[in-house]
Every structure is written in C-alpha cells, then in structure tokens.
Amino acid sequence: MKTYIIVKYEMWSVTSPAGNMKDKTSKNNTVKLSDVAAQANVSVVTASRALRLPDLVTPATRAKVAAAVEALGYVPNPAAQALASARSKIVGVVIPSLTNQIFADLLRGVMDGLDDTDYTPQFVNTRYITTREEDLLRIFSTQRPAGMIVSGIDQTDAARKLLQKMNCPVVQVMEIGPDPIDMIVGCDQREAGRAAARHLIDKGYRRIGFLGARMDPRAQRRLAGYRDVLQAAQIAEDERLVQTTPKPSSYTTGGQLLSDLLARCPDIDAVFCNNDDVALGALFECQRRGISVPHQMGIVGFNDLDVVSCSVPTITSVRTFRYQTGLTAVQMILARLSKQPVAERSLDAGFELIARQSTDRLPRIGDWPSINQT
Amino acid sequence: MKTYIIVKYEMWSVTSPAGNMKDKTSKNNTVKLSDVAAQANVSVVTASRALRLPDLVTPATRAKVAAAVEALGYVPNPAAQALASARSKIVGVVIPSLTNQIFADLLRGVMDGLDDTDYTPQFVNTRYITTREEDLLRIFSTQRPAGMIVSGIDQTDAARKLLQKMNCPVVQVMEIGPDPIDMIVGCDQREAGRAAARHLIDKGYRRIGFLGARMDPRAQRRLAGYRDVLQAAQIAEDERLVQTTPKPSSYTTGGQLLSDLLARCPDIDAVFCNNDDVALGALFECQRRGISVPHQMGIVGFNDLDVVSCSVPTITSVRTFRYQTGLTAVQMILARLSKQPVAERSLDAGFELIARQSTDRLPRIGDWPSINQT
DNA sequence: CTGTTAGCGCGTTCAT
DNA sequence: ATGAACGCGCTAACAG
Numbered sequence: 001m002k003t004y005i006i007v008k009y010e011m012w013s014v015t016s017p018a019g020n021m022k023d024k025t026s027k028n029n030t031v032k033l034s035d036v037a038a039q040a041n042v043s044v045v046t047a048s049r050a051l052r053l054p055d056l057v058t059p060a061t062r063a064k065v066a067a068a069v070e071a072l073g074y075v076p077n078p079a080a081q082a083l084a085s086a087r088s089k090i091v092g093v094v095i096p097s098l099t100n101q102i103f104a105d106l107l108r109g110v111m112d113g114l115d116d117t118d119y120t121p122q123f124v125n126t127r128y129i130t131t132r133e134e135d136l137l138r139i140f141s142t143q144r145p146a147g148m149i150v151s152g153i154d155q156t157d158a159a160r161k162l163l164q165k166m167n168c169p170v171v172q173v174m175e176i177g178p179d180p181i182d183m184i185v186g187c188d189q190r191e192a193g194r195a196a197a198r199h200l201i202d203k204g205y206r207r208i209g210f211l212g213a214r215m216d217p218r219a220q221r222r223l224a225g226y227r228d229v230l231q232a233a234q235i236a237e238d239e240r241l242v243q244t245t246p247k248p249s250s251y252t253t254g255g256q257l258l259s260d261l262l263a264r265c266p267d268i269d270a271v272f273c274n275n276d277d278v279a280l281g282a283l284f285e286c287q288r289r290g291i292s293v294p295h296q297m298g299i300v301g302f303n304d305l306d307v308v309s310c311s312v313p314t315i316t317s318v319r320t321f322r323y324q325t326g327l328t329a330v331q332m333i334l335a336r337l338s339k340q341p342v343a344e345r346s347l348d349a350g351f352e353l354i355a356r357q358s359t360d361r362l363p364r365i366g367d368w369p370s371i372n373q374t
Numbered sequence: 375m376k377t378y379i380i381v382k383y384e385m386w387s388v389t390s391p392a393g394n395m396k397d398k399t400s401k402n403n404t405v406k407l408s409d410v411a412a413q414a415n416v417s418v419v420t421a422s423r424a425l426r427l428p429d430l431v432t433p434a435t436r437a438k439v440a441a442a443v444e445a446l447g448y449v450p451n452p453a454a455q456a457l458a459s460a461r462s463k464i465v466g467v468v469i470p471s472l473t474n475q476i477f478a479d480l481l482r483g484v485m486d487g488l489d490d491t492d493y494t495p496q497f498v499n500t501r502y503i504t505t506r507e508e509d510l511l512r513i514f515s516t517q518r519p520a521g522m523i524v525s526g527i528d529q530t531d532a533a534r535k536l537l538q539k540m541n542c543p544v545v546q547v548m549e550i551g552p553d554p555i556d557m558i559v560g561c562d563q564r565e566a567g568r569a570a571a572r573h574l575i576d577k578g579y580r581r582i583g584f585l586g587a588r589m590d591p592r593a594q595r596r597l598a599g600y601r602d603v604l605q606a607a608q609i610a611e612d613e614r615l616v617q618t619t620p621k622p623s624s625y626t627t628g629g630q631l632l633s634d635l636l637a638r639c640p641d642i643d644a645v646f647c648n649n650d651d652v653a654l655g656a657l658f659e660c661q662r663r664g665i666s667v668p669h670q671m672g673i674v675g676f677n678d679l680d681v682v683s684c685s686v687p688t689i690t691s692v693r694t695f696r697y698q699t700g701l702t703a704v705q706m707i708l709a710r711l712s713k714q715p716v717a718e719r720s721l722d723a724g725f726e727l728i729a730r731q732s733t734d735r736l737p738r739i740g741d742w743p744s745i746n747q748t
Numbered sequence: 749c750t751g752t753t754a755g756c757g758c759g760t761t762c763a764t
Numbered sequence: 765a766t767g768a769a770c771g772c773g774c775t776a777a778c779a780g
Contacts, residue, residue, distance in 0.1 A: 030516075030773090032772095032773055032774080033773065033774065034773080034774095042750080042751090043750065043751050043752080044751090044773090044774080044775095045750075045751065045752080045775085045776090046749085046750060046751075048774070048775070049749090049750085052775085056749070056750095057749070057750085058749070058750090061749090061750085075512065075513070075515075075516045076516065076773085076774080077457070077516055077772085077773055077774070078453075078516060078517055079452075079453045079454075079456035079457040079462060079517070079518075079772085079773080079774090080453075080457050080756090080772070080773035080774040080775085081773080081774060081775075082453035082756090082774090083451070083453040083454050083457050083756045083757065083758085083772090083773080083774070083775090084755080084756055084773075084774040084775040084776080085756085085774080085775055085776080086756070086775095088453060098478050098481055098482050098485070099478065099482065101475070101478075104472050104473070104475075104478050107472055108472050108473065111472070111498075111499060120496065121497075122494070122496060123495075123497060124485075125485060138449065139449070139494075141449075142404075142449045142450065142451055142452060143452060143453070144453075250680050251680055251681050251683075251684045251685075252680065252683070252684050255684055280681070281684060284684050284685055284686050287686040288686055306624050306625055306626065307625050307654070307681070309625075309626070310625045310626050310629055310655060310658050311625075311658055312658050312661040312662055404757090406756095406757055406758080407757065407758065408757080408758095416766080416767090417766065417767045417768080418757095418758080418767090418768095419759085419760090419766070419767060419768080420765085420766055420767075422758070422759070422760095423765090423766085426759085430765070430766095431765070431766085432765065432766090435765085435766085450757085450758080451756085451757055451758070453756085453757080453758090454756070454757035454758040454759090454772090455757080455758060455759075456758090456772090457756085457757080457758070457759090457771095457772050457773065457774085458757075458758040458759040458760080458771080458772055459758075459759055459760085459772085460759095460772070749780105750779100750780080751778105751779085751780075752777105752778080752779075752780090753776100753777085753778080753779095754775105754776090754777085754778100755774105755775095755776090755777100756773105756774085756775085756776100757772105758771105758772090759770105759771095759772085760769100760770085760771090760772100761768105761769090761770080761771105762767100762768085762769085762770100763766100763767080763768080763769100764765100764766080764767075764768095
C-alpha cells in the first residue's frame with residue numbers, strides 16, 4: 001500500500017518537471033480544465049468558454065486553448081459537468097426489451113444519431129413492466145438527462161409526470177398517438193394492421209386468422225386494425241380466429257400459435273401475424289404440415305425484418321422504419337437542445353406493405369365465400 | 375448574488391418548518407443528502423454512511439435516515455457521487471455492433487446481471503473499427519467506470535493500455551485467449567469451428583465448404599478450426615472451398631455466398647457457415663435451387679439462434695452462451711468490486727454442437743471419396 | 749472579451 | 765459512533 005503511494009508520487013515528480021507539454025499534470029492522473037488553462041495562459045473560465053461557446057472568445061485564445069487541449073489530451077469530466085450545470089449529456093432510452101430485433105434497430109438509429117455529438121445514449125429495458133418503467137424513469141431523473149426517448153404511448157400517469165418533470169425534450173417512439181407527452185415519432189399501428197388485413201382480403205383470402213404473441217399495446221392496436229377491416233369487409237368476424245399468447249414472440253411461438261389456431265379453425269386460409277417472428281414460425285409450421293403457402297395459406301408478417309425477404313417463399317410484411325425512427329427521435333432532441341424551432345412535434349414515420357410470395361395468390365371465384373358465413 | 379442566497383434561505387425557512395415529511399426542500403427541486411440529514415437530525419456524513427456503510431452506524435440512526443430517505447424520496451445524485459469519489463457506477467460495454475443478435479443476447483445478460491445493483495451499463499459499438507474502439511475507450515476513461523466489458527481479444531495495444539489505465543475490473547467476452555487484459559469469459563472459437571467441421575465429416579460429408587460473412591477475428595478463428603479438421607482428416611484442403619465476403623452477415627448474404635460457392639465448386643456436399651444468419655440464408659438458397667438438405671447438402675450454422683431450431687429442416691448449429699456470458703462477466707466485475715476473491719480470471723463458457731436435421735444423413739459408402747482427391 | 753468568485757452534491761480525510 | 769471541513773472539476777453568475 002505504502003509502496004503504491006510512493007510509486008505514484010515518484011512518477012509524479014519525474015514527469016512533472018521533465019514534462020513540457022504532453023503531461024498529465026494532476027496527481028489524479030487526469031487532465032483538467034485548469035491544466036489546460038495554465039498551459040494556454042488563460043483563466044479557467046476562458047478555457048471553458050473557448051470549448052463551449054467559441055463565439056464569445058477571440059480566435060487567438062481559441063487557438064491557444066485548442067493547442068493546450070491537444071497537447072495535454074484534455075477530455076472533459078462528464079460528472080463535473082453534470083454536477084455544475086445540473087444537466088448531463090445523457091439521452092435516456094427506455095424500451096421494453098432487447099430480445100426483439102426491432103428495438104435493436106431503434107437503438108442503432110439512436111446511437112448513430114448521437115455519434116459525433118457529445119451526448120451519450122443510455123438504454124434501459126422495462127421488460128414490459130409498467131412499474132419498472134416508472135422506477136427507471138425515477139433513476140433517470142436523478143441524472144438530469146439531456147433528453148429522453150421512450151417506447152410507446154402507454155405510459156402510466158406517473159410515468160408521464162416523471163417525464164415532464166425532467167424538463168428536457170422527450171420523444172415517444174414506435175407509435176403515434178393523439179396526446180404526446182412532448183414529441184412523438186412512429187407509425188399508426190392500427191392503420192398498419194388495417195393495411196395488412198386489407199391486403200389479405202384483396203388477395204382473395206376470407207378466413208383470415210390473427211396470430212399474436214405477447215400482445216403488448218402496440219400489438220393490440222394492430223389487432224384492432226385487423227378487426228376494423230374484417231368488419232368493414234363484412235366478413236364474418238369470428239373471435240375464434242384470433243389466436244394470441246402472452247408468451248414472448250419467437251419463431252417457435254409462431255409455429256405453436258398456428259397449430260393451436262388450426263386445431264380450432266381448420267378452415268382458415270390466411271393469417272395476419274403480430275410480427276415477422278411469428279410469421280416465419282407459422283411458415284415453417286405450414287411447411288412441416290405440407291400446407292402450401294400462399295395457395296392454401298396466406299401469411300402476412302409485420303416489421304419486414306431482413307429474414308422475410310429471403311425465406312422460401314418470401315413473406316409479405318408491413319415494413320416499419322425503426323432505424324429511421326431512432327435517428328429522427330435523436331434529431332428532434334438535438335434540434336430542441338440547440339434552440340432550433342422544431343418543425344413538428346408529431347411525426348408519422350409511416351409504414352409500407354411489401355407484398356411478397358406468401359400472399360401472391362390470385363383471387364379466384366371459389367375463394368369468395370358468401371358474406372357473413374362463419 | 376445576494377438575492378440568490380436570500381431566496382435559498384427563505385425557501386428553506388418556509389419549507390423547513392412547514393414541511394413535515396414529503397418535502398422537496400431545495401431550490402433545485404432536488405432532494406439531497408443534506409435534506410435527508412436535516413430531516414433525520416444527523417450530520418450529512420452520518421446520513422451518507424447510513425446509506426453507504428450501514429455497519430458503521432447505529433441501527434437507530436440507520437432507521438432514522440432510512441425514514442428520512444423514504445419520506446423525502448431521496449435518490450443520490452450520480453454525478454456528485456462520481457465527482458467526489460472519482461468513480462462512477464457505470465459499467466462500460468464495448469461491442470462491435472448491435473445488428474447482430476448475439477450481441478443483443480450478451481447485452482441482456484449484462485443488463486440482467488446489473489439489475490438490483492446500483493451500477494448502470496453503458497453500451498457503445500465500435501462498428502468493427504479499431505480506431506473507433508480506442509476513441510470510445512478514451513471517452514469511457516473520463517467517466518472512471520466501475521468496470522469494463524469488451525468484446526473479443528483483438529484489442530490494439532493502445533486499447534489494452536487504455537483499459538489497464540482505467541484501474542477497474544475489465545472482462546473480455548465472447549472468446550477466450552491466452553493473454554487476457556484482466557478477466558475473460560467466452561468460448562474457444564477455433565475449437566468450436568473444429569467441432570462443426572468434424573461433425574460434417576462424421577456425417578459423411580466430404581466436399582465441405584466454408585461460408586463466411588464479415589470475417590471478423592472471431593470468424594477467422596472458426597475458419598482456422600475448420601481448416602484444422604480438414605487437414606487432420608486428410609481431406610483435400612482446397613482454398614476454393616472457402617467463400618467469404620467482408621459484407622455484414624445476413625440471411626441475404628448467406629444465400630449469395632452459397633450461390634457464389636456453388637458457381638465455383640458445384641460438387642460441394644456441405645457447408646459450415648460462419649453463423650446462423652448465413653446458414654439460414656444458405657438453406658433458403660438450397661430450397662430455391664431444389665437442393666435437398668441434408669441429402670445433397672449438409673449445413674452447419676453457428677450460435678444456435680432460436681430460428682435454426684424450428685426451420686424446415688432444422689439446422690445443426692454450434693450453441694454458444696451469450697446471455698450467460700454477459701451475466702458471468704458482470705458477476706466477475708461485481709465480485710471484484712466487492713473485494714471478493716475471484717475464482718478464475720479466465721472462464722471457458724464452452725459450446726455445444728446441436729445436431730439437427732440439416733446434417734442428419736447417414737454416412738453411406740458412396741459418400742466417401744478417396745483421400746486427397748480435389 | 750476576460751477574470752473572479754461561489755457553489756453543484758457528495759465522499760473523504762481528520763477530529764471528537 | 766458521529767461531526768466539521770475540505771475539495772472533486774466544472775459552470776454560472778457577476779464584475780471589470
């Protein structure tokens with residue numbers, strides 16, 4: 001222990017006098033702003049301003065400071081910054097899960113959007129537990145984040161209040177809704193659900209099942225869209241056609257769901273799946289059972305993950321823009337932070353139905369059952 | 375200036391007498407330790423110790439402080455903690471990419487391992503760029519992280535030095551190697567590659583190709599394992615059998631790789647794929663071409679993602695333990711931080727070959743070509 | 749445009 | 765077992 005200290009101090013006295021430039025001048029082995037200031041022959045404040053608000057400083061001093069920073073390898077201490085300014089450089093990102101690919105895409109967008117800024121994303125997952133979301137937000141609020149990105153629009157009142165009290169830009173993502181906390185970017189899940197169901201009808205399918213895992217609020221709204229369309233088309237709305245499970249979505253779950261639905265309704269001719277995991281699982285189940293897709297069974301997925309575009313057959317899906325959403329959310333936050341006027345508080349990221357082989361069946365006369373038959 | 379102070383004191387004197395419990399006593403609308411101390415009628419230090427080192431404090435005061443914390447809703451300010459102690463509660467996690475499912479699994483393990491501790495993970499991705507890794511580490515070092523988790527064993531010397539200078543537990547993950555920076559947990563990629571290749575040989579395949587995307591160092595070692603086995607089996611080692619691309623791995627890439635390899639070596643009877651994305655893509659390509667798997671073509675993947683266990687046919691893969699690895703890495707760090715003796719600095723997470731339908735072909739006499747034929 | 753001063757909320761000596 | 769005093773590195777008022 002003693003030797004330790006001694007070694008440390010010895011190193012000090014060795015490097016400190018000898019070191020001209022390129023020197024960690026502090027005992028903590030950390031270059032601080034005061035070191036930079038000393039090196040540049042200016043006050044600490046000036047050094048700070050030269051870095052933070054360069055416009056308020058002479059080009060000459062700016063250069064001096066820049067040189068000192070370079071020479072000493074100065075990097076600001078975020079903890080000190082946060083403490084002094086009561087604002088951290090952290091952008092909090094609250095998502096329900098990391099298992100789901102779509103959130104990984106979102107995170108990539110956020111990360112990329114934050115690259116080359118001095119902000120840092122910080123991710124947490126709620127595991128779809130609302131009380132956990134509140135706890136996480138409480139923790140975030142102690143960090144005084146620069147901005148917050150939260151998934152979905154189903155925050156509890158407590159969560160909404162916490163977010164508002166953070167006094168920073170907040171973006172809800174993955175969905176749009178009528179009453180954003182602050183800003184929002186995503187797509188209309190219900191409308192997207194409608195598009196999927198409508199596509200199946202257009203392709204001549206009539207006994208259209210719904211396969212859903214986990215059934216979080218977003219999935220619920222897609223299901224609602226499916227119901228909208230089936231009602232509007234005056235196709236028998238049969239609750240038995242809706243097969244869901246609280247289990248997390250996965251390929252295996254998808255196969256299981258289809259099996260269960262087939263057991264109850266052997267006459268279905270198509271399924272709209274909650275998401276692509278379920279859709280691919282359903283496709284595999286069809287292959288196992290020798291059910292021909294798209295002829296005996298139409299399949300539509302959701303999200304348009306990479307995999308559905310190269311399976312055999314390829315799977316029709318509703319493309320959503322997760323990466324772009326993450327990017328946009330960050331841009332909204334950055335814009336607000338730089339006092340720029342934000343064009344829109346609510347941004348519809350849209351969606352796109354990508355028709356593929358899994359529904360590529362021409363409607364034939366025989367496919368059209370009489371209306372309202374069960 | 376003066377008014378400032380007065381305001382503060384006024385608010386104090388207003389809320390302090392009036393406020394019995396449940397009061398944000400500070401001008402900043404933030405409850406601090408001094409508020410807790412006041413409420414509990416102890417000094418700030420005592421309050422601090424009651425929370426941090428409860429053993430050094432009377433059960434009575436501990437209770438008083440706990441009550442005050444509860445009443446005021448006190449949450450420590452991490453920035454202040456970090457500044458004062460020169461240590462943050464952040465565990466830095468450096469991975470190459472978030473696109474790859476296996477890193478999402480790792481992150482889940484890390485997150486879960488850090489739940490119910492007061493440490494927070496912070497993720498960054500290097501995008502497989504080593505200079506970027508160094509930059510990221512430099513940034514992390516300013517945060518004085520509690521621990522670091524980095525992916526792989528191929529850090530540059532500069533990166534290794536940076537990690538050592540952080541003076542905190544460091545765990546390399548996803549691989550094991552001879553010269554860990556500090557601690558390490560993962561599996562022997564080369565050995566895993568051998569297992570995959572050996573399995574194909576055991577199943578009677580002889581013209582065994584290698585399909586690899588991205589080809590990061592880990593993939594390179596798997597390829598080396600494949601070569602080891604082919605040499606040892608005295609099967610013709612033919613570099614034309616190795617088909618790689620610098621492009622990121624994906625299902626599409628997998629199909630493309632197989633196409634390219636088939637164009638050059640139409641006589642291959644099996645492929646060992648870099649990872650499961652490639653393997654599934656290759657399977658789809660076989661389906662498109664009417665190549666029967668496993669009879670005309672054996673396929674082995676890597677990682678054993680969920681999807682390969684329910685595709686049709688199911689795909690043989692080498693299971694790796696990403697989630698467990700993340701969890702273990704965290705546990706190693708936590709153990710070190712709590713001064714517990716760490717059992718092993720190097721932990722082999724192992725792997726497991728899961729044989730499935732895609733290689734389920736009995737070796738037949740005809741499958742055995744003469745040795746060393748090209 | 750630059751320097752001076754006073755904290756941010758906590759941990760860490762050192763006394764008691 | 766408890767408390768007083770100081771400072772972590774930086775920003776934010778204010779004064780020149």
